[in-house]
Amino acid sequence: MRERILMMGNEAIAEAAIRAGCDAYYGYPITPQNEIGNYMARHMPERGRVFVQAESELAAINMVFGTAVAGKRAMTSSSSPGVSLKQEGISYLAGAELPAVIVNVQRGGPGLGNIAPSQSDYFQAVKGGGHGDYHQIVLAPDSVQEMYDLTMLAFELADRYRNPVMILADGRLGQMMEPVVFHEPRSSPPPKPWALTGAKGRKPNMIRSLLLGEGELERHNLRLQKKYARICRAEQRWEERNTADCDILMVAYGTCARIAKGCIASAATVGIMAGLFRPITLWPFPSEPLRRVASSAKCVLVIEMSAGQMLEDVRLALGGSTPTHFIGRMGGGVPDEDAVLQKLRSLVRSLRKRKSL
Amino acid sequence: MKKDIYIRRRPKSLTSVPTHYCAGCGHGIVHRLIAEVVDELGIREKTIGIAPVGCAVLAYFYFNFDVTEAAHGRCAAVATGIKRVLPDRIVFSYQGDGDLAAIGLAETLHAANRGENITVVFVNNTVYGMTGGQMAPTTLTGQKTATSPCGRDPVTMGPPLRMCELLNTLDRPYHIERVALDSPAGVRKAKAALLKAFRVQLENKGYSFVEILASCPTHQRVNPAQALKFVGEQMAAEFPPAVFREEGRVAHA
Numbered sequence: 001m002r003e004r005i006l007m008m009g010n011e012a013i014a015e016a017a018i019r020a021g022c023d024a025y026y027g028y029p030i031t032p033q034n035e036i037g038n039y040m041a042r043h044m045p046e047r048g049r050v051f052v053q054a055e056s057e058l059a060a061i062n063m064v065f066g067t068a069v070a071g072k073r074a075m076t077s078s079s080s081p082g083v084s085l086k087q088e089g090i091s092y093l094a095g096a097e098l099p100a101v102i103v104n105v106q107r108g109g110p111g112l113g114n115i116a117p118s119q120s121d122y123f124q125a126v127k128g129g130g131h132g133d134y135h136q137i138v139l140a141p142d143s144v145q146e147m148y149d150l151t152m153l154a155f156e157l158a159d160r161y162r163n164p165v166m167i168l169a170d171g172r173l174g175q176m177m178e179p180v181v182f183h184e185p186r187s188s189p190p191p192k193p194w195a196l197t198g199a200k201g202r203k204p205n206m207i208r209s210l211l212l213g214e215g216e217l218e219r220h221n222l223r224l225q226k227k228y229a230r231i232c233r234a235e236q237r238w239e240e241r242n243t244a245d246c247d248i249l250m251v252a253y254g255t256c257a258r259i260a261k262g263c264i265a266s267a268a269t270v271g272i273m274a275g276l277f278r279p280i281t282l283w284p285f286p287s288e289p290l291r292r293v294a295s296s297a298k299c300v301l302v303i304e305m306s307a308g309q310m311l312e313d314v315r316l317a318l319g320g321s322t323p324t325h326f327i328g329r330m331g332g333g334v335p336d337e338d339a340v341l342q343k344l345r346s347l348v349r350s351l352r353k354r355k356s357l
Numbered sequence: 358m359k360k361d362i363y364i365r366r367r368p369k370s371l372t373s374v375p376t377h378y379c380a381g382c383g384h385g386i387v388h389r390l391i392a393e394v395v396d397e398l399g400i401r402e403k404t405i406g407i408a409p410v411g412c413a414v415l416a417y418f419y420f421n422f423d424v425t426e427a428a429h430g431r432c433a434a435v436a437t438g439i440k441r442v443l444p445d446r447i448v449f450s451y452q453g454d455g456d457l458a459a460i461g462l463a464e465t466l467h468a469a470n471r472g473e474n475i476t477v478v479f480v481n482n483t484v485y486g487m488t489g490g491q492m493a494p495t496t497l498t499g500q501k502t503a504t505s506p507c508g509r510d511p512v513t514m515g516p517p518l519r520m521c522e523l524l525n526t527l528d529r530p531y532h533i534e535r536v537a538l539d540s541p542a543g544v545r546k547a548k549a550a551l552l553k554a555f556r557v558q559l560e561n562k563g564y565s566f567v568e569i570l571a572s573c574p575t576h577q578r579v580n581p582a583q584a585l586k587f588v589g590e591q592m593a594a595e596f597p598p599a600v601f602r603e604e605g606r607v608a609h610a
Contacts, residue, residue: 023442050441054434055467062431062464066438069425070405070446074438092428196423196439198403198446206417208408208426 004179009147010035012180013077013103013167016151018043020185022101023072024050026063028082031115032171033105036077057082061089061102068098069207071195073155077103079171080121081112084129090164091130094224095209099158101151102136103167105174108332116332117171117255122309125168126283133221135228137165137235138282140253144178150280152185159189161231168282170305172255172334228284237280238289246275248347249297249322251290251314253279256303256335263340272344282310287317298351299323301343303335368392370401372421379486381581383538383571383588384412387480388419390548391451394555395422404447405439407432411453412486430461433468436475447558449476455485458494458518465520472529472563476554479520479566482573483592490576494518497595501578517595521568525601525610531563533602537570539589546598563605570596 007015014036017025025040037053044051050067054060060076067074078086083104093100106121108114123129125138137157139150147169154165196205211217239257242264243249250260257278267274277293279286294300300322302311308326315324327343329335367373370392378384395401401422408416410429417424427435432450440448457465457479468475484502485491491504495517499508509517521535532554536547547569554565570592572584579587599609 052437052441055463058431059434059464062428062434063438066435067442070439070443072442088428196405196425197443198405199422200402204421205423208417210414210426
C-alpha cells in the first residue's frame, strides 16, 4: 500500500505544485492560506527553484505572468481579498494565453470580511472576475487528497490549454488535516515554442493582449471562445453519490459537498432518499450531467456557503425542469448537518403534500 | 570607427517598420540606442524586453528580439518573473514616467530593493503621452497639462518625483544614471549609460537603472526644437543628469 501522510490542505497544494514541476512560486501573505507560502519558502529554494515573497498580490500575479512568458510553470496563492487584486493579472494571462495556476483559499467577504471559510467568490472565479470575455478553468477540491490531485491536474490543464487555472478551495479545506497519498505527474510539460527564451535561431516571439488592428481583437476573441468551447466539451468533472434512485438531489461543492455526503446516510436512517451531485470543475460547469441526473429526482437542493451563487448555474442547467431549493450560509458561516437534514425533511413533507393533493 | 557603423545602416536589433511616434519624440532615439547596444554586446539572441503600457506599448514591433507586454506599471514584476527562471538571459524593461513612477512605483522600488539582475530603462518626458498629455509624477512644478490646466501646483498635486534620487537611497541597486536627450552629446551619453547598464547585467552584478530625459513636443506643448531645449534646461534643472550609483556605490547623492 502506498504511504499515506497526514497533511494540512494548504500544504498538500504546495507539495503537489512542487511535484508537478512548479518552477516558481510568488505570493503575498494572507490568512487562511499562509501555509502554502510558508511551505514553498522552505522547499522551493532547496530544490533550486524560485520562491519570492512579492510586495503585493499585483506584483505576485505579474511575476507569475513573467515566468509563464518564459515558458516555465508558475503558481501563486491567496485568499479572497488578495485574489480580487489578482484579477487584472488573470485577465492579462487569459488574453495573452499564458498557463498559470492560481489558488484561492476563500474567506468571508465582502471587503476585508473575516478569516472563516466561505464560497462567496464563486461568481468572481467562474464568471470572469477581471475585464473582458474570458474564462479560467476552476477546480473545486473537497478533501485534502483532492487539494493535492487537482493542483497537479491544474498544471497539466494550464499547459494543455495555455490558460489560467484556479483552485477554488476555502479556509476549512486549507486548514484541515487528512491523510494524502502522493503520486507523480502523469506527463511532463509540453514544448512551448511560443515562449520568450531569446530569439536564438528563430524569429522573435512576442506576447501581448493589445490588438489594435481593425477586427483583430474580435478575431482573437472568437479564437478564445472556440478554445473555451473545446474545454467545455473535454474537461467537465463531477462526482455522483447515491443519485440513481434519490428523491432529493443535493448539489454542492467543496466543504458543502462534505456536509452533503454526511447527510446522505443520516437522511437514509429517517427514510429520506437523498443523493449528491458534486461539480469538481466549476468552470466548465457540468450542466448536461447535472440535468441528466436531476431528471429522475423530485427536487434539487443546492447547498453553499454564499447567498446562492452556484445556485444560478444549477438553475440555468436545469432550465426549470426540476424544482430547485437552496440553503446557504454567509460571512464565514458553515451549514451544519442538522440544518441540512431539517431542510431535507421539510422538502419531503411538501413533496408528500403535493402528491396527496 | 565602430561607433559610426550605424550612420547608414539599421541595427540588427531594430525592425524595419514605420514608427508611430510623433515628430520630435524621444522614444525613437531610445529604441535605436537600445538596439545598437544589444547589437554591440552580441546579446540579441538572449535578450527579452518588456514593453510598458503607454506610448512605448508597441515597442515589440520595433525590436527584433523577444518582447512581451506587461500590465500598466508591472514591468519590474514581470521582469522578475522572467529573470528568476532564465538567469542567463538579458531582461530589460522599457517604461515611461506614469508606468514606472505612478502606478508601478511599488514594483519599481521593490525590484530595485531586491537587487534583481535586470535593466530598467526609464523614459521621463513629464507627461502621459498615449492618453493625451495628462499630469505625470514627473511633471514639473507649474507645467501645464490636460489635468493640471493651471500648471502643476505642488501644494495640492505634490512636487515632481525624482526616481534616481529615490532609488539611490536603497542598498542593492548597482548602477543608477540619469541622462538627457537634448543634444548629440546627450544622445552619446545616453548610449554610454545604456551600454554600461546592460554590461552590468551581463556580468551578473545586479540591478541597473537608466533614466532618460526625453522630448514630447506634442504634450510639452512646444515645437520639436523647443522641446529639446525644455529637456536640456527646465527638465535637467529639476532632474540633474548624473551617475548616482556606480559599481554598487553611491557616486552622487
